[in-house]
Amino acid sequence: MELNEAIETRRSVRKYTDQGISDEDLREIVRLASYSPSWKNTQCVSWLVVENKDLKSRIAEEGVCGYEFNCKTIKRCHALAVLVTEKGKSGCEADGSFSTSKKDTWEMFDAGIAAQTFCLAAKGLGIGTVILGILDDAKIAEILGLPENKTVASCIAMGYPIKQGNMPPRKSVDELLEIRK
Ligand SMILES: Cc1cc2nc3c(=O)[nH]c(=O)nc-3n(C[C@H](O)[C@H](O)[C@H](O)COP(=O)(O)O)c2cc1C
Numbered sequence: 001m002e003l004n005e006a007i008e009t010r011r012s013v014r015k016y017t018d019q020g021i022s023d024e025d026l027r028e029i030v031r032l033a034s035y036s037p038s039w040k041n042t043q044c045v046s047w048l049v050v051e052n053k054d055l056k057s058r059i060a061e062e063g064v065c066g067y068e069f070n071c072k073t074i075k076r077c078h079a080l081a082v083l084v085t086e087k088g089k090s091g092c093e094a095d096g097s098f099s100t101s102k103k104d105t106w107e108m109f110d111a112g113i114a115a116q117t118f119c120l121a122a123k124g125l126g127i128g129t130v131i132l133g134i135l136d137d138a139k140i141a142e143i144l145g146l147p148e149n150k151t152v153a154s155c156i157a158m159g160y161p162i163k164q165g166n167m168p169p170r171k172s173v174d175e176l177l178e179i180r181k
Pocket of ligand 1: 012069070130135168
């Protein structure tokens with residue numbers, strides 16, 4: 001798929017067919033996402049993909065701050081890619097001090113880039129995704145038994161789309177862009 005087409009036609013997908021995603025495709029998506037830029041190339045982002053139904057159900061029931069919409073999406077998806085970040089790397093100097101006034105929020109910046117790259121890579125393989133932000137990250141980390149130095153930035157629900165969704169309206173370029181010459 002051509003790059004511009006993938007960018008334009010990627011939609012958040014919340015309803016999926018029964019078709020499973022192969023390990024080979026998951027590996028390819030993560031391989032492509034690994035090309036994402038990151039703070040000083042620290043690559044603090046990694047992926048834990050949950051396919052196990054019981055585990056997925058637990059995350060859906062206990063890890064969405066009571067937001068029923070996300071609970072349903074997680075139960076429906078074939079795989080839930082948990083975007084894990086390593087704390088204290090992005091935005092930080094070697095001695096642990098913050099490099100800029102944005103402190104460690106660069107960690108979420110790196111996670112966001114990786115998430116979009118992941119979603120576009122999935123799109124290229126015909127796999128639908130939706131980034132989920134309304135989550136109880138500490139609860140999900142507990143359910144998954146993540147170590148202290150790791151945190152859950154977001155989750156991405158995945159599966160083959162039932163249909164191509166409509167695009168929510170976007171601001172025009174005129175609204176978004178100011179060029180100063
Ligand atoms: C940081 C972030 C958090 C989001 N959180 C949720 C969420 O919790 N649940 C959900 O269904 N969609 C979530 N979305 C998807 C957005 O609603 C969606 O991207 C937006 O409506 C535009 O639609 P599109 O992705 O089809 O272009 C999130 C997207 C982003 C980037």
